Amino acid sequence: VGVTPDRPILIDKFLENAIEAEADAIADGTDAFVPAVMEHIELAGIHSGDSACVIPPVSLAQEHIDTIYEYTRKIARELNVTGLMNIQYAIANNVVYVLEANPRASRTVPLVSKVCNVSMARIATQLMLGKKLHEIGLSSRNIPHYGVKEAVFPFNMYPEVDPILGPEMRSTGEVLGIADSFGLAFFKAEVAAQQLLPLDGTILITVSPKDRPAVSEIAQQFTRLGFKIKATQGTHESLASQGIPSEMILKMHEGRPNIADGIMNGEIQLVINTPSGKLSQYDDSYIRKAAIKYKVPYITTLAAAMAAAKGIAAHRQVKTEVKSLQQYHSEIK
Structure with missing residues (x-):
């Protein structure tokens, strides 16, 4: 095969059974703040827009979470990003891989903002207008609750389409479930997505x-x-x-x-x-x-099936009570 600049060859290497994660950052050109790391529930290979994810992570090792924080801040600084940035990661064989870095607002920004009580869009706008992160005074805080994002799909309107998930995005919206446990947050997210477990x-x-x-x-x-x-x-x-x-x-x-x-x-x-x-x-x-x-209700990945089992168990054990977003935010220290 003749390989020339006019006839390049792309060779892809796929990571088997990798866990996907992502992080949104707010940057001022010289420094960056990362409110939280999101762990995807489905394994890498499912488009990030179609995968459910949880804040804070439930199965990632602390060393990998620390690495993601470090990589995100370093990349934001090296790219001189001012405003918002999203980076997607994969963890396989105890190694953290950077999949892609996008110097723009991601669809997860409003979800991270609600779960972590950080007005990311407002702060990013202030930074783009000249403010610096140290003037705003952001600091890392422990999130005592869980937020689960679930994708919403239009398959009920297209009965002949196979609702299988893959690298191409098929969802048309997203919902958020917040609770004091991962299982209950997942159950709430499924209810919001009209997947009644x-x-x-x-x-x-x-x-x-x-x-x-x-x-x-x-x-x-x-x-x-x-x-x-x-x-x-x-x-x-x-x-x-x-x-x-x-x-x-x-x-x-x-x-x-x-x-x-x-x-x-x-x-x-x-x-x-x-x-x-x-x-x-x-x-x-x-x-x-x-x-x-x-x-x-149907599930097409083993990771989501395990999350569903945890969700059903949590819903049975705990009586679901209405709790305002402000109450959740008041518990963040």
Whole structure:
């Protein structure tokens, strides 16, 4: 292959099972302030606009959080950014990678502002007009509550579109849930996004072969919560080998009654389905499309499924009370 300046070759290297995170910064050209680090719930590979995220992070090591703060401030200073900047990161094999740095306001700015009680847009405007960060007097503070951002999708208006997530952004809006625990904040965010998680009933679990080793922990969580589990053959056999009970259900091409019948007849209250991909002999998009058609909440990543289990558990344990944003802000020290 002839490689010349006129015929360049782009070689991409993908990070497997990487956790994605991002940080918004306010900078004055010589210094930068980072209110918080956001951890994405879905793994890297899902567009940041489509991924749910949580402030403060729930699973990142403190050393990685410190590294993200340090990198964000350094990059903002080196680029002489005045105003707002957003940087996206991936953490894989104990290494923090910088994915991209955008010297502009991000869609997450209003969310970070509300969770952290920092008026980022107003402060950035003051800096762009000549003020310096040291004059404003910002300082890092501990956030005692959790804020979960969830994406809102238009798939209910496009019934023939497969609602699978990937590197291309498909969401048309975002919502925010705030609570004293991560689980409850996630549950609130799902309610706001009109994904009403069930408190009991039956869950369908059908995942691709590569996800089967990891799905057992999620199935155990839902079993402890009292849910019944229906699973397709491969997933059923994988769960059985781990001692987790489930009822086998047929795929559409295997006969009837099948998954589509179960969803249509109201026998399934939540669908957990990771796509089998283009290498599969059979198309499994009908599962996700049926869930949308009959208004059954659906989840297409294992990370979101685990968060959903935590959310349901938290909602059961704690009576949800109305708490104003000002009350949450008063508790930030």
